[in-house]
Amino acid sequence: MADSSVADVDANALLDEANSTSEAQGEPQFTLELNQDQKDIRDWVHGFAEGVVRPAAEEWDEREETPWPVIQEAAKIGLYSFEAMGQFWADPTGLTLPVANEELFWGDAGIGMAIMGTTLAVAAIFGQGTPEQMGEWIPQCFGTADDVKLAAFCASEPDAGSDVSGIRTSAKYDEAKDEWVLNGQKAWATNGGIAEIHVVIASVDRELGSRGHAAFVIPPGTPGCEQGAKVKKHGLRASHTADVHLDDCRVPGSCLLGGKEKLDERLARVREGKKAKSQAAMQTFEASRPTVGAQALGIARAAYEYALDYAKEREQFGRKIVENQAIAFDLANMKLEIDAARLLVWRAAWMGRNGHKFENAEGSMSKLKAGEVAVWVTERAIQILGGNGYTREFPVERMHRDSKIYTIFEGTSEIQRLVISRAISGFHIK
Ligand SMILES: Cc1cc2nc3c(=O)[nH]c(=O)nc-3n(C[C@H](O)[C@H](O)[C@H](O)COP(=O)(O)OP(=O)(O)OC[C@H]3O[C@@H](n4cnc5c(N)ncnc54)[C@H](O)[C@@H]3O)c2cc1C
Numbered sequence: 001m002a003d004s005s006v007a008d009v010d011a012n013a014l015l016d017e018a019n020s021t022s023e024a025q026g027e028p029q030f031t032l033e034l035n036q037d038q039k040d041i042r043d044w045v046h047g048f049a050e051g052v053v054r055p056a057a058e059e060w061d062e063r064e065e066t067p068w069p070v071i072q073e074a075a076k077i078g079l080y081s082f083e084a085m086g087q088f089w090a091d092p093t094g095l096t097l098p099v100a101n102e103e104l105f106w107g108d109a110g111i112g113m114a115i116m117g118t119t120l121a122v123a124a125i126f127g128q129g130t131p132e133q134m135g136e137w138i139p140q141c142f143g144t145a146d147d148v149k150l151a152a153f154c155a156s157e158p159d160a161g162s163d164v165s166g167i168r169t170s171a172k173y174d175e176a177k178d179e180w181v182l183n184g185q186k187a188w189a190t191n192g193g194i195a196e197i198h199v200v201i202a203s204v205d206r207e208l209g210s211r212g213h214a215a216f217v218i219p220p221g222t223p224g225c226e227q228g229a230k231v232k233k234h235g236l237r238a239s240h241t242a243d244v245h246l247d248d249c250r251v252p253g254s255c256l257l258g259g260k261e262k263l264d265e266r267l268a269r270v271r272e273g274k275k276a277k278s279q280a281a282m283q284t285f286e287a288s289r290p291t292v293g294a295q296a297l298g299i300a301r302a303a304y305e306y307a308l309d310y311a312k313e314r315e316q317f318g319r320k321i322v323e324n325q326a327i328a329f330d331l332a333n334m335k336l337e338i339d340a341a342r343l344l345v346w347r348a349a350w351m352g353r354n355g356h357k358f359e360n361a362e363g364s365m366s367k368l369k370a371g372e373v374a375v376w377v378t379e380r381a382i383q384i385l386g387g388n389g390y391t392r393e394f395p396v397e398r399m400h401r402d403s404k405i406y407t408i409f410e411g412t413s414e415i416q417r418l419v420i421s422r423a424i425s426g427f428h429i430k
Helices: 002-024 036-063 068-076 082-090 096-107 109-116 118-128 131-142 206-212 260-271 280-313 325-353 362-390 396-407 413-425
Strands: 151-154 170-174 179-190 197-203 213-218 225-230 241-252
Touching (some): 036 068, 082 096, 096 280, 109 396, 118 197, 118 213, 206 260, 325 362, 362 413
Antiparallel strands (some): 179 241
16 A cells, blocks of 8 residues: 555656646646636537527428528527637647537537538638638638528549549649639539539549549639539438539639649659658548547437436336336446547547647547447437337437438548558558
8 A cells, every 4th residue: 555655646746747847848738628618619509509409400300401590590609600610620629629519419410510511621621721722712611690601522423432532523724724624523512512612622633543633612603513413311411412513614723722833743742653641532531530520429429318318217117217227238338338439539639639640540430439339329229219219209210310421421431440450550451
C-alpha cells in the first residue's frame, strides 16, 4: 500500500509538471469533459432537435421531400449558417462538430441530413479552396436566413462508387476563354440539382486515375448542370438524393478549387512519378468521417433511449420487460457500444482538428464503428418494442431504416476495413 501511494504521489507530480509545461506552451489540455461553450452548443442544438426536428420527423419521412420549413427554422436561429458551422469547426478540441451533429441527428436523421448535407460541399471548398474561394463560395452554400440555399458534393457516379478512380466526368481546360468544360453524370448526390452550389469531382487526366482528379465549384444557375432522376430511398427520406448531369457545363477558370497553378504542379509531380498529396474526393471524406460517425451515434442514442423507456413501461408475464435479463443485457450492450463508438468519434475528431495524422486510419475506425453500432442498436430497439417496433406508429422503425446508410455512404464498411487493414499492415490488401 505504502509503495503504491508513493507511486501515486510521484505520478501526480509528474502529471502536474507535464500539464504546466504544456499549458505554458499553450497546448490544449486533454479532457473528456465538455467545456461551457460546448455544453451550451450541445443544449442549443438539442433544444432545436427536440422542439422542432422530432415533431416534424414522421411527416417528412412519409412525404419524402426536402423539409424546407425546418431548414428555414434552423437558419432563423442561426444553426443553419456558415457562421455556426465556422464556430463548430473552430473549437480547438474538435469536439463541438461531432457533439452538435449527434444532437441534431438524435432529433431525426433525414431532417438532420437535409440540414447538414451542405457541409460536405463546404468541407471540400474549405479543404481545397484558396482563401478567396472560401470567402466567395462558402456563404453562398447556405444563403441567408431569409433566402436559404443548399449545396451538394458530387463525387460518386453510376460506375464509380467505392472506386473513385473510375470517375469518368471530365474537365477540359479551354485556354482561350479561361474556362473549364465539364461533362459526365454524377449519382446519388445529396441535394443534387436543388443545390445553389455544386462541388464536382472531375478527371482532368484519365490516365492518372484518382491522382488526376480536381474539384470544381459550379456556380448557381450555370447552364449544363441539371438534376437527373431523384432517388427513392429506404431511409433518410427527408434528404434529397439525385443524379446530376453535366453537359458541356462551362465554369470560369477561377472555379477550380485551389487554382490552376497548384493543379499543374501536382499533375507534374504525379507524371514524374513523385508522390502527390491525397486525392480531391478522398481529402473531403477523410475530414468528414468523424462527423458522419457522430450522426450515426445520434440515431443509435435516440433508438436506445426510446427502447429503454419502453422496456421500463411495457409489462408481460406480470413484470416490466426490462426485468428480464435478455432485455436488460441487450440495453446494457446498446449503451456500451454507443459509448465506445463515441470515444472513437471524439478521438478522431480531436486528432483531425489538431493536425495528427490518422496513422492507423482512426477516421475510418470512428465512422465504421459508429455506423455498425447504429444499425445494430436500432435493430435491437425494434426487437425490444416487439410488434410495435415493426410498425410506423413507433419511431424506431424509421431510425433503423435511417441508420443503414451509415454502413454505405462516405465509404462502405468494407472500404473502411480495407483502409484500416492497409494502414496497420503496410500491405496493399485487396
Ligand atoms: C442516400 C445516399 C446519399 C449519398 N450522398 C452522396 C453524396 O452526397 N455525394 C457523393 O459523391 N456520393 C453520395 N452517395 C454515394 C455513396 O457514397 C456510394 O453509394 C458509396 O460510396 C458506395 O458506392 P456504390 O454504391 O457504388 O457501391 P459499390 O462500390 O458498387 O459497392 C458494392 C459492394 O461491394 C463492396 N466492395 C466494393 N469494392 C470492394 C473491395 N475492394 N473490397 C471489398 N468490398 C468491396 C462494397 O463495400 C459494397 O458492399 C450517396 C449514396 C446514398 C445511398
